Amino acid sequence: xxxxxxxxxxxxxxxxxxxxxxxxxxxxxxxxxxxxxxxxxxxxxxxxxxxxxxxxxxxxxxxxxxxxxxxxxxxxxxxxxxxxxxxxxxxxxxxxxxxxxxxxxxxxxxxxxxxxxxxxxxxxxxxxxxxxxxxxxxxxxxxxxxxxxxxxxxxxxxxxxxxxxxxxxxxxxxxxxxxxxxxxxxxxxxxxxxxxxxxxxxxxxxxxxxxxxxxxxxxxxxxxxxxxxxxxxxxxxxxxxxxxxxxxxxxxxxxxxxxxxxxxxxxxxxxxxxxxxxxxxxxxxxxxxxxxxxxxxxxxxxxxxxxxxxxxxxxxxxxxxxxxxxxxxxxxxxxxxxxxxxxxxxxxxxxxxxxxxxxxxxxxxxxxxxxxxxxxxxxxxxxxxxxxxxxxxxxxxxxxxxxxxxxxxxxxxxxxxxxxxxxxxxxxxxxxxxxxxxxxxxxxxxxxxxxxxxxxxxxxxxxxxxxxxxxxxxxxxxxxxxxxxxxxxxxxxxxxxxxxxxxxxxxxxxxxxxxxxxxxxxxxxxxxxxxxxxxxxxxxxxxxxxxxxxxxxxxxxxxxxxxxxxxxxxxxxxxxxxxx
Numbered sequence: 190x191x192x193x194x195x196x197x198x199x200x201x202x203x204x205x206x207x208x209x210x211x212x213x214x215x216x217x218x219x220x221x222x223x224x225x226x227x228x229x230x231x232x233x234x235x236x237x238x239x240x241x242x243x244x245x246x247x248x249x250x251x252x253x254x255x256x257x258x259x260x261x262x263x264x265x266x267x268x269x270x271x272x273x274x275x276x277x278x279x280x281x282x283x284x285x286x287x288x289x290x291x292x293x294x295x296x297x298x299x300x301x302x303x304x305x306x307x308x309x310x311x312x313x314x315x316x317x318x319x320x321x322x323x324x325x326x327x328x329x330x331x332x333x334x335x336x337x338x339x340x341x342x343x344x345x346x347x348x349x350x351x352x353x354x355x356x357x358x359x360x361x362x363x364x365x366x367x368x369x370x371x372x373x374x375x376x377x378x379x380x381x382x383x384x385x386x387x388x389x390x391x392x393x394x395x396x397x398x399x400x401x402x403x404x405x406x407x408x409x410x411x412x413x414x415x416x417x418x419x420x421x422x423x424x425x426x427x428x429x430x431x432x433x434x435x436x437x438x439x440x441x442x443x444x445x446x447x448x449x450x451x452x453x454x455x456x457x458x459x460x461x462x463x464x465x466x467x468x469x470x471x472x473x474x475x476x477x478x479x480x481x482x483x484x485x486x487x488x489x490x491x492x493x494x495x496x497x498x499x500x501x502x503x504x505x506x507x508x509x510x511x512x513x514x515x516x517x518x519x520x521x522x523x524x525x526x527x528x529x530x531x532x533x534x535x536x537x538x539x540x541x542x543x544x545x546x547x548x549x550x551x552x553x554x555x556x557x558x559x560x561x562x563x564x565x566x567x568x569x570x571x572x573x574x575x576x577x578x579x580x581x582x583x584x585x586x587x588x589x590x591x592x593x594x595x596x597x598x599x600x601x602x603x604x605x606x607x608x609x610x611x612x613x614x615x616x617x618x619x620x621x622x623x624x625x626x627x628x629x630x631x632x633x634x635x636x637x638x639x640x641x642x643x644x645x646x647x648x649x650x651x652x653x654x655x656x657x658x659x660x661x662x663x664x665x666x667x668x669x670x671x672x673x674x675x676x677x678x679x680x681x682x683x684x685x686x687x688x689x690x691x692x693x694x695x696x697x698x699x700x701x702x703x704x705x706x707x708x709x710x711x712x713x714x715x716x717x718x719x720x721x722x723x724x725x726x727x728x729x730x731x732x733x734x735x736x737x738x739x740x741x742x743x744x745x746x747x748x749x750x751x752x753x754x755x756x757x758x759x760x761x762x763x764x765x766x767x768x769x
Contacts, residue, residue, distance in 0.1 A: 198321075198329070199505050201285055207278035208325060214274040215334025216341075218267040219483060223342055224260045226475045228253065234468050279325035283318050290314050290504065296512040296595070299575045308390035313507060317500035324497040332490040335483050346476060350465060353473045356455035360448035361484065364441035368488050371437035375495050382430040383499060385423045392419045434492050441488045449477045513577065515593040521586025524551045524601065524682045524713045526572055531581035533571060541567050542736045544581070551682070553728035554714040558721065558754065563733040565717045569685050572715060573602050585683070603676035607688040609668045611660035616645050616671065617652040619660070623675035631678060639674035640703055641667070684709050686716045721761045730754065 195205035232253055291314065302310075339361065346354040396403065396412060403412050452473050459465040526549040533542040542564045549555035549572075557565040571578055574590050583590050590598055603623070611619050620632050620641075632652070636642050644667055648654040660668045676684070702723070718724040724744075731741045732754045739753045747754035 197501075198324075199286075199501050199508060200282065201289070204278075204282035204285065204325075207274070207282060208329065211271070211274040211278060211325070211330035212333045212337070214267070214271040215330040216337040218264070218271045219334055219338035220341060221260075221264050221267045222483075223338075223476075223479060224263070225257075226472070226479055228256055228260060229475065230468065230472050233471060275326040275330050279322045282325060283322045286321060286504070287314055287318050290318070290507055293507055293510065293512070297507075297510045298513055298577060299570070301510055306387075306391060308394050309387055310507075312387060312390065313500075313503050317503055320497060320500045324494065324500075328490040328493045328497060332487050332494065335487040335490075339480060339484070342476070342480070346473070349472070350459075350469055352459065353452065353456060353465065353469065356451045357448055357473055357477055357480070359451070360444050364444045364484070364488060365491065367441040367444065368437050368491050371433075371492075372495050375434055375437070375492065376499065378430045378433045379496050379499055382426050385426040389419055389423045392416055434496075438488050438492050442485045445481050445484055445488075448481060449474075452477050513574065513595045515591070515595070515597070517594045517597045519588050519593045519597060521588055521601075523586045525549065525584075525586060526555075526683065526713055526715065527582075527584045528568070528572075529582045529584070531568075531571065531578050531583060533567065533576065533578045535576075540736055542571070542578075545733070545736070545738055546581075547729070547731045547738060547741055549713055549715045550728070551713045552711055554709060554716060554724075554726075556716045556718055556724035556727040556730045557733060558718055558724065558730060558757065559733040559739065560757075561719075562735075564736045565733055566687060568733065569687055569715055569717055573604065573685060574598050601681050602683045602685060603679045603681040604685045605669075605672050605676050605687065609660065609672040611656060611663075611668060611671065613658045614655065615650075615653050616648070616656055619656065619671055620674045620678060623678035624680075627678055632674075635674045635678035636671075638677050639670045641670045641674050644670075682712055684712045684714045686714070688717050688719055721758050732757075 190209055191202070191205045194200060194208050195202060198205075198208070200208065294310070339358075343354060343358055346357065392415065396416065403409055456465065456470040456473060460467065460470050528545050528547050531542055531545045532540060534540045545564070545568065547555070557568055559565060567576075570576060572583060572585075572590075574583075574593070574595050577591055585593075585598070585601065612622070616636075617629065617632055620636055621627050623635070624631070629652075633642070636645060636652075645652055645654075654662070656662045660671070663671070716724055716727065724730060726744070728743070729741060730744060730747055732739045732747065732752075734753055740747060740750060742750070748758065
């Protein structure tokens, strides 16, 4: 049972065990709700006994009062147990599921994220996991608990009078068959509804991310019209999904109500024929009132589970993604990075790199240059195993990086990207991200080396200033220098610089260059550059064109070859002299 639930609903081992406990608690609670019916049956039998020809017995009022109190107490206890077994357990499982998905995403190759947009993944981790909370606290345990309790109660009813039991219960399998029969149609409509929700989230997120461009180009009215159209379409789809579900559920609920009529008809016939007594007839009427209401809710729960399975499938797709693995304690002989006939493509048949070979030696600066789309950034990302190559090998210190755990590998890298990512926290904590547990003194030393100390000290609270989402309170140059301070604090043997100064003005570029000079001493340095003058002093320059190494060497050697590098250098030199 545990194994089946774990596989069906993508639960953890503990989550599956907790779900079994929740089902058992719901079953016992449902059965306990039948106890008042039994007590009422005893009371009525004593009251109408003389009428039915039995010996007159005075009802013991105190017995019924005491029994009523005991039954209420038992029901209250079972409801308390059910609450803990369903709600609290479901919250734990939801939290564990979010952590599990986050851990999985941490280990999945970055190629996965190129196929899934941010709103889709956010919806899976937040909304879908929240949906599981409702499913595990209501839909699943209540449905299965209701079915099990009805089966148990049905055994007793069949023992009392199998004819009345059939008259009462024949509608139950019919109602469930009607609801289950609409699963395929409900799943189809729910898929369309889910996609509409994701499209809506994409449009809203796009508006937030590009609000500056929308305003700058006077596109506010047209964009809002697009958003209104999307919301209207989303509303229609949601209504269609609700009506589609209601079509099957309401039909099944109507069939359930027929069960009361058949009990009355069959019971009346048997009563007139003398084949049953009035108390038995009354008991089945009371049982009908007690059974059919929970069953109506169970039909709604069954339809809701069909929708929940879509959320489960979305989470399974993430959990089933292959992860990058490798040795967590590799050994390196130095920190040279060697590309040996490396080939890579983001999509099958669309090669980005082909037979790329070069060496980035420790203690030297190796620059990657070339036209846009030549594969420079891809090569740098492959060197840090953000993606896995299709053929060839990349080694660090003689060790094949495809055999190294990605996090163990990245502990040797300090990376400074052109697009800096900062967090809505203090300056101190944003720099400390480079080295967990670093002291304040170490953070200050790194900030000074990265030319950050002056502008940080001029901030309202200095190093304790909150810098806003992605460093919104800082300029581009300040954000870039903080990222370099973070890399300095990490002090890793390999440095990757992805056009770290491309978007800076002359003054900031000079400061950042000074910071980078402090960063790269005695390290293996791989630099991606578009501004040729920034890498003229590199020890080795690798020119990439259309995913292949066109040429490599020092600045002087490449200029002397009069090849692609010389042409790029000449173009940029002329461009630097241009003015209005």
